[in-house]
Amino acid sequence: MTGGAVAVGPVLAVVLALLMIIAAGAGAAGRLGVSRAVVTASLRAVLQLAVVSLLIAAVVRSWWATAAFILLMVLVAAFTSARRVGSRRHARLVVLPIAAGALPVGALIVAAGTTPLTEIAVLPIAGILIGGAMTATSLSGRRALDELRDRHGEYEAALALGFLPRDAALEVCRPTAGQALVPALDQTRTVGLVTLPGAFVGVLLGGGSAVEAGATQLLVLVALLAVEAIAVAVTVELVAAGLLSRAAPQTR
Incomplete structure (x- = not known):
């Protein structure tokens, strides 16, 4: 050892x-x-x-190979999340919240110089962000679709009151879909008190100081909150628009 x-x-x-x-x-x-x-x-x-x-x-010896591996991560995440939400045929839609969350946040982290512009640094950060977006998309999509199924009467009541289909769907599914952020919120709230997450431990094992480990973990946790919040918001919009469903995708 x-x-x-x-x-x-x-x-x-x-x-x-x-x-x-x-x-x-x-x-x-x-x-x-x-x-x-x-x-x-x-x-x-x-x-x-x-x-x-x-x-x-x-x-990690080549930027082209690193970019190809990151693309593979996104595709696998999309197929995994699509299967959890409804069907793998939705992968082309589910890739939107995953990419919308992970790519701009990852680009900001690298562009700001908070992580070295090297393959060995960018690849694991990308994996963490894509994984977070995948989990948030799966959880929020499942919860939103479950709510629309179980509370369909409320959805139809909202339509009867004059709500547009999108607004009626959002009234039903948005609150519970937001619960997909609970794991990320709890992890951020209790970091250092309940858990010492992977980025913190990894920096320590790599010979970094405790301050460097704390800064790295803080960056990862807050970035994940941003990524997952974006992913949940986009997923809920896809569900409300009728594009993401357990039936054939359709536009209301």
Whole structure:
């Protein structure tokens, strides 16, 4: 083991297997219906990280390769979020909130010089922001569509009162869709008190000072709030416009 890094070896493999069994067992005991998903997600993570670990050294040697990898991240995030929201056919729409959140915020961070303009610095920042946008899009899209389905009577009542279709949909789905920001808000509120997130720990393990680690983590957390807020706002607009639905996309 080097510094605070995790030791790679048979013991790690056994611990990971035990953790996967515990997670799947807890899901089964609670009848949550996620046991199979826990196992498949864990196995996919092992395979994907193994491949990425082999590729990453080559990717960060070239801006073209780094840009291509970031594009791949966006596409995978869009397909993943589209499947969570409704159907993979929505990926071309779901990519909008993900890109609208992650790309301008990432560009601002780099343009301001708060992170070095190097492949090895830009790539992980992009991954963090895209991941946050993906999660916010998935959560807000699911909540908004669930609300429109469960409270369809209220939607029709708003129409009867003279609301435009978009405004009626927003009245129903906007409040609960905003709850997609709760995880990011809670993490930001409790950082340093409850958790020491990855960016903070990563800088410390890389030899940076505690002040540098804190500044890096603060940048990441506030950037994620911006990214996820944009993603949620765009997702809700897509739902309200009838473009993002669990039926064939259509314009009201």
